[in-house]
Amino acid sequence: MNEAIRERARALGFDDCRFTTAAAPESAPHFQNWLTQGRHGEMAYLERNSPKRMDPQRVLAGARSIIALAVNYAAGPRPSHSHHERAPARETGRSATPLPSQPASGVIARYGRYADYHQLLGERLQQLVGFLNGLGGPGTQSLWYVDTGPVLERDLAQRAGIGFIGKHTNLISRQLGNWIFLAEILTTLALEPDEPEKNRCGSCRRCLEACPTGAIKAPFQLDARLCISYLTIELKGPIPVELRPAIGNRIFGCDDCLAVCPWNRFAQTGRWMQQHSRQALGRPDLVELLSLNEAQFKERFAGTPMLRAKRRGLLRNACVALGNLGDVQAIPALQKAAADPEPLIAEHARWAIDQIRARTATA
Numbered sequence: 001m002n003e004a005i006r007e008r009a010r011a012l013g014f015d016d017c018r019f020t021t022a023a024a025p026e027s028a029p030h031f032q033n034w035l036t037q038g039r040h041g042e043m044a045y046l047e048r049n050s051p052k053r054m055d056p057q058r059v060l061a062g063a064r065s066i067i068a069l070a071v072n073y074a075a076g077p078r079p080s081h082s083h084h085e086r087a088p089a090r091e092t093g094r095s096a097t098p099l100p101s102q103p104a105s106g107v108i109a110r111y112g113r114y115a116d117y118h119q120l121l122g123e124r125l126q127q128l129v130g131f132l133n134g135l136g137g138p139g140t141q142s143l144w145y146v147d148t149g150p151v152l153e154r155d156l157a158q159r160a161g162i163g164f165i166g167k168h169t170n171l172i173s174r175q176l177g178n179w180i181f182l183a184e185i186l187t188t189l190a191l192e193p194d195e196p197e198k199n200r201c202g203s204c205r206r207c208l209e210a211c212p213t214g215a216i217k218a219p220f221q222l223d224a225r226l227c228i229s230y231l232t233i234e235l236k237g238p239i240p241v242e243l244r245p246a247i248g249n250r251i252f253g254c255d256d257c258l259a260v261c262p263w264n265r266f267a268q269t270g271r272w273m274q275q276h277s278r279q280a281l282g283r284p285d286l287v288e289l290l291s292l293n294e295a296q297f298k299e300r301f302a303g304t305p306m307l308r309a310k311r312r313g314l315l316r317n318a319c320v321a322l323g324n325l326g327d328v329q330a331i332p333a334l335q336k337a338a339a340d341p342e343p344l345i346a347e348h349a350r351w352a353i354d355q356i357r358a359r360t361a362t363a
Contacts, residue, residue: 001135002192008131009069012124013272014183015176016070018194020160022063022186025152028054041225043234052150056186059150060143065191066184067132068153068160070171071121073111074179074267075277104327105283106318109229109253110179112305115276117181119303121146125183132187142187153182161194167219168207168257174200177267178258200263207257212246216257228254232317233309238347244320251284251317252309278304286325287333289318290349315345323352326359 002019009017025031031054040046052058056066111117125144133140145151154171158164162182163173172178174197201219208216215226224230231239232252239247258264281304292300297311306314319337322330330352337349 001189004135005067005128005132005191009067009128012128013071014069014124014128015072015180015271016162016173018068018157018160018162019191020066020068020156020193020196022056022060022066024055024057025155025159027152027155031152039223039225041230041234042236043224043230049150053152056151060141060186060188062141062188063143063186065187065189065193066151066156066160067128067187067191068157068162069125069128069183069185070157070162070173070176071117071181071183071273072176072179072268072270073114073117073181073273074177074264074270075110075113075274104249104286104322104325104330106249106251106286106289106321108251108281108284108306109255110258111181112252113278113281114273114305115278115303116305116307117273118146118148118305120273120276121181121183125185129185132185132189136187136189140188142185142189144183144185146181146183149184151184151186153184156184157182159196161197164197164199164201165220166199166207166261166263167201167205168211168216168261169220169222170258172200172261172263174263175266177264178261179264179267179270181273204262206260206262210256210260212248212254212256213243228256233313236313238344239316239320241351244351245324247317247320248324249286249321251286251289251314251321252306281306286318286322287330290315290322290333290337312342312344315340315342316348319345319348319352323348323355326356328356328360331356 006017035047035050056063125146129142129144132142154165157171163171166172170178171180171182173180213226213228215223217223228247228250231243232250294311301307319334322334334349334353338346340346
């Protein structure tokens with residue numbers, strides 16, 4: 001039965017499909033300790049549904065197996081240079097290298113440059129669940145999730161053998177690198193579990209050294225409150241002033257810890273996700289973004305993960321990026337943003353103007 005499911009999953013576009021039991025993740029105590037330390041920040045939902053995350057039986061009573069799935073979204077070689085790679089170095093005592101004089105464009109994390117993976121994978125998971133329940137017959141129950149369910153998906157994926165959790169706390173596949181979306185299906189079917197994957201980071205510390213804000217406090221220990229992905233997407237209020245310079249020109253997420261991973265040398269271009277690529281999201285014009293009203297924002301980013309940031313969050317991020325880039329030509333747009341009815345945008349626009357003027361004064 002496993003091979004039939006695996007074959008169907010691959011036919012639907014999944015790059016890997018493996019199996020594990022529905023037992024509680026071994027890392028559950030570590031997850032609870034992480035919550036206790038408050039390292040999840042404002043992501044209250046993680047604490048609210050933590051009992052389910054630590055026990056799959058609370059998610060699907062009678063579950064006997066979990067199917068872990070992966071989809072590769074690697075887009076080819078990483079660019080050799082980008083503005084955000086020249087953001088101020090942390091904890092080195094050195095002054096930041098001046099940002100180059102180039103168009104005021106922002107950087108979107110690689111996964112954000114596709115159609116929304118929740119919808120894309122969800123449609124395929126529904127088909128796979130139908131196939132699975134057909135194999136099991138009457139009474140079979142199966143429940144699928146893609147990044148939205150109360151499960152510790154990286155832990156389950158490691159136990160199923162999809163990959164191993166790296167020091168940056170993301171999953172790494174020996175075959176796919178770490179440019180992967182994860183999904184899982186809990187089912188009452190009893191399926192033969194695959195062998196778990198073991199950690200293969202060795203002595204490598206590239207991800208820790210690459211993190212612009214020091215969010216990876218130690219190997220396998222992430223403080224989400226410092227992570228640029230959290231700051232630009234999950235955080236709904238002001239970005240802490242002391243962290244703004246390190247954001248560089250990133251406006252949605254951050255790929256730095258993923259991009260430096262040596263296991264990416266095995267990554268191939270995603271065979272299925274490439275047809276859902278949104279090329280226009282490669283280098284968005286930051287000044288143009290500041291001109292978007294609510295309706296224009298929704299139209300521009302419809303069907304993409306970018307909607308999660310909302311207009312107020314994305315324009316907040318664009319202001320920070322413009323302040324870091326230091327382009328005086330952006331001041332008129334920022335002055336207009338400083339009068340935006342949304343206080344969050346206005347405050348960050350004023351900060352950006354001050355940054356640009358201070359840099360100009362000392363040039």
